[in-house]
Amino acid sequence: MAEIQLKNISKRWGSFVGVDNFDLTIADREFLVLLGPSGCGKTTTMRMIAGLEEATEGEIHIGDRMVNDLDPKDRDVAMVFQSYGLYPHLNVYENIRFPLKVRKADPATHDERVRKAAEMVELTDFLHRKPAELSGGQRQRVALARAIVRKPSVFLMDEPLSNLDAKLRVSTRAQIKNLSHELQVTTVYVTHDQIEAMTLADRVVVMKAGVVQQVGTPTEIYDNPANTFVASFIGSPAMNLLDGEILNGTFTGKNVTVSGLNAPNGPVILGFRAEDATVSETPAGEIAAPLYTIELLGDATMLTVRAGGQLVSIKAHKELRAQIGDPVAFNVPAAICHLFDHETGGRLNRP
Incomplete structure (x- = not known):
C-alpha cells in the first residue's frame, strides 16, 4: 500500500513538452484515472511513475521513498499493458507464476499465490491452457492475475481494455472495479475512454497537450467541467x-x-x-x-x-x-x- 506524490514533474524531448508541471498526490488505495486524447501525456506520466521514462524535472515519491533514481524493478509497481505481454510457450499457470520466479519468492508459496490470483479473475479452469487457446478477454485476465500475484504497492494499468470488443470491455471493466475493491491497492489507470474513467475512478485527471485541465471525482467533472475541453470530452453524448x-x-x-x-x-x-x-x-x-x-x-x-x-x-x-x-x-x-x-x-x- 502506498501514497504516490508527483511533485511538479515534467517530461521534455528537446523543445517538445510531453508533460508539463504535473503536481498531484494520489492517496493510498485510491483508484486514479488519467484521461485524455492520444498524445495528451497520460501514458508518459504513467511511464515516469513506473521508471520506464525519466522525468526531466520534478520528484516522484512512492510511499516514503523518492524513486526518481530507482530502476523499475525496485519501485514495487506492477503494470498491465494494452498488449497482454504473455509468454506464448508458457501455460496460464506459468505465465501467472513468472513474476514470482523472477523475484525469487519462496517456491513453497507459489502454488497458493498463483491459484488465488487465478481465482480472483475467474481463470481456475484455464490454468493448463496456452495463450493461443484463450480469448482476448481471458488473456487480459491472465495479465491482471500476473500483476496481482506480485502483491505490489502500486498497480499501473495502461489502456488494458483497448483491444477488447464492446461486450468484453463491459464485463472486464466490472471485474477490474471489483478487484480494486477487493485488493485495496493504489492504482493509476490510463484511458482515452471517458466511460471507463467515470465508472472506475475515485478521481479523474483530465489532460490535454501535457497539461492537467481538471482533477476531481467523476461527479464533479461531469457536473462542473472546468472548461469547454473537459465539457466536450466527458459525457456521452x-x-x-x-x-x-x-x-x-x-x-x-x-x-x-x-x-x-x-x-x-x-x-x-x-x-x-x-x-x-x-x-x-x-x-x-x-x-x-x-x-x-x-x-x-x-x-x-x-x-x-x-x-x-x-x-x-x-x-x-x-x-x-x-x-x-x-x-x-x-x-x-x-x-x-x-x-x-x-x-x-x-x-x-x-x-
Whole structure:
C-alpha cells in the first residue's frame, strides 16, 4: 500500500513538452484515472511513475521513498499493458507464476499465490491452457492475475481494455472495479475512454497537450467541467456547446434563446447536457429547428438538431417518435446551463 506524490514533474524531448508541471498526490488505495486524447501525456506520466521514462524535472515519491533514481524493478509497481505481454510457450499457470520466479519468492508459496490470483479473475479452469487457446478477454485476465500475484504497492494499468470488443470491455471493466475493491491497492489507470474513467475512478485527471485541465471525482467533472475541453470530452453524448451572446440575462444564438441567466453582458459559450433539456410541448421552445436525426437507444430516444451551425443533442423519453425534417423545439432551464468564456473556454458560473 502506498501514497504516490508527483511533485511538479515534467517530461521534455528537446523543445517538445510531453508533460508539463504535473503536481498531484494520489492517496493510498485510491483508484486514479488519467484521461485524455492520444498524445495528451497520460501514458508518459504513467511511464515516469513506473521508471520506464525519466522525468526531466520534478520528484516522484512512492510511499516514503523518492524513486526518481530507482530502476523499475525496485519501485514495487506492477503494470498491465494494452498488449497482454504473455509468454506464448508458457501455460496460464506459468505465465501467472513468472513474476514470482523472477523475484525469487519462496517456491513453497507459489502454488497458493498463483491459484488465488487465478481465482480472483475467474481463470481456475484455464490454468493448463496456452495463450493461443484463450480469448482476448481471458488473456487480459491472465495479465491482471500476473500483476496481482506480485502483491505490489502500486498497480499501473495502461489502456488494458483497448483491444477488447464492446461486450468484453463491459464485463472486464466490472471485474477490474471489483478487484480494486477487493485488493485495496493504489492504482493509476490510463484511458482515452471517458466511460471507463467515470465508472472506475475515485478521481479523474483530465489532460490535454501535457497539461492537467481538471482533477476531481467523476461527479464533479461531469457536473462542473472546468472548461469547454473537459465539457466536450466527458459525457456521452458530449455536452452541447453553443456560441452566442448574453444581453440583460438572455442568451441569444442562432435558433436559440435562453432567458433568466445570471451573467454579465457579452459573448459566451452556453453549455448543457442532453438529459437536462426537455422537448417543448409548443413550437416556441428555447431551441427550435428541424430534426437532423433520431436515434432509438432502447431506454431513451436521442434527438439531434442543427442550431447555430452546430449539432445539438437532446435525450427524450423512449416512446417519442418523429421523422427527420420534422420541426421540434426544446426547453433548456437557465438553472442547469453552464457558461464558458468565449475566448479562453474557462468556466464562468456554477449551475
